[in-house]
Amino acid sequence: MIIREMTFDDISEVAELERRYSQTPWDATGLLSWWMRDDTLFLVAGEESTEGADGAEAPALEEGAAPAGRPEAAEGTGADGGNGDEAFCESDMEYVPPVVYGYVGLVMVPYESDITNITVSGDCRRQGIATALFQELFRRCPEKGVSVIHLEVRESNAPARALYEKLGFAVDGRRKHYYTEPTEDAILMTRKLRDP
Numbered sequence: 689m690i691i692r693e694m695t696f697d698d699i700s701e702v703a704e705l706e707r708r709y710s711q712t713p714w715d716a717t718g719l720l721s722w723w724m725r726d727d728t729l730f731l732v733a734g735e736e737s738t739e740g741a742d743g744a745e746a747p748a749l750e751e752g753a754a755p756a757g758r759p760e761a762a763e764g765t766g767a768d769g770g771n772g773d774e775a776f777c778e779s780d781m782e783y784v785p786p787v788v789y790g791y792v793g794l795v796m797v798p799y800e801s802d803i804t805n806i807t808v809s810g811d812c813r814r815q816g817i818a819t820a821l822f823q824e825l826f827r828r829c830p831e832k833g834v835s836v837i838h839l840e841v842r843e844s845n846a847p848a849r850a851l852y853e854k855l856g857f858a859v860d861g862r863r864k865h866y867y868t869e870p871t872e873d874a875i876l877m878t879r880k881l882r883d884p
C-alpha cells in the first residue's frame with residue numbers, strides 16, 4: 689500500500705467508499721468536480737496508480753471519459769463524512785477487491801485549509817491508514833503555502849475525534865446544529881503546521 693495523489697481512475701472506488709461509509713456521500717460527479725479544482729488536494733491509500741499522476745504510464749481512457757489532470761475549477765458538493773463500519777476490503781472477495789483503502793480531501797485557501805472528507809474502508813481500520821494519509825498531507829501542505837488545517841466533525845463521532853486529537857488537532861469551536869439527519873453540533877478543530 690502507498691499514499692499517493694488521487695487519480696481519475698480512483699474516483700469510482702472513492703465514490704464507493706463515500707456511498708458505503710458517509711452519512712452525506714459525495715457521488716462520482718461531485719468528487720470529480722472537486723478533484724478538478726486547483727485549490728484541492730486528494731490523497732488515497734491504495735495500490736500503485738496505473739495513471740500518469742505519479743509517474744506511471746497512463747492507460748487509454750474509455751470514450752467520453754475525462755482526461756487525467758486537473759482542468760478548470762468547477763462547483764461541487766459538501767460532506768461531513770459518515771461513521772459506517774461495513775466490511776469492504778481485500779477480505780471481502782465477493783466484492784471487487786479495492787485498489788483504494790481510504791482517502792482524504794483538502795481544500796486550500798493558503799495559508800489556511802479545510803478537510804473536506806476522510807474515510808477508510810471498514811475492514812482496513814485501526815491499521816494506521818488515516819494516520820498515514822494525514823502524515824502525507826502534513827508533509828505536502830508547506831510546499832503549497834498551507835500552514836493551518838481546519839476541520840469539523842460530528843460531536844458523536846468518537847473514532848474521528850480520537851484520530852484528530854492523536855494527530856495534534858485542537859478543539860477551537862462548535863457550530864450548533866450544523867449537521868442534519870440526525871441534527872447534531874459540529875466540533876471545530878485546527879492543527880497548525882508552522883507559523884504563516
Ligand SMILES: CC(C)(COP(=O)(O)OP(=O)(O)OC[C@H]1O[C@@H](n2cnc3c(N)ncnc32)[C@H](O)[C@@H]1OP(=O)(O)O)[C@@H](O)C(=O)NCCC(=O)NCCS
Nearest residue numbers: 769770771807808813814815816817818819847848850851
Ligand atoms: C475515522 C477514521 C477515518 C479512522 O481511520 P483509521 O485508518 O481506522 O485510523 P487510524 O488507524 O490511523 O487510527 C489512528 C488513531 O485514531 C484513533 N481511533 C481510530 N479509530 C478509533 C476508534 N474506532 N475508536 C477509538 N479511537 C480510534 C486511535 O487513537 C488510533 O490509534 P490506535 O489505533 O493506535 O489506538 C475511520 O474510522 C473512518 O473512515 N470512519 C468513517 C468516516 C468518518 O467518520 N470520517 C470522519 C468524518 S469527520
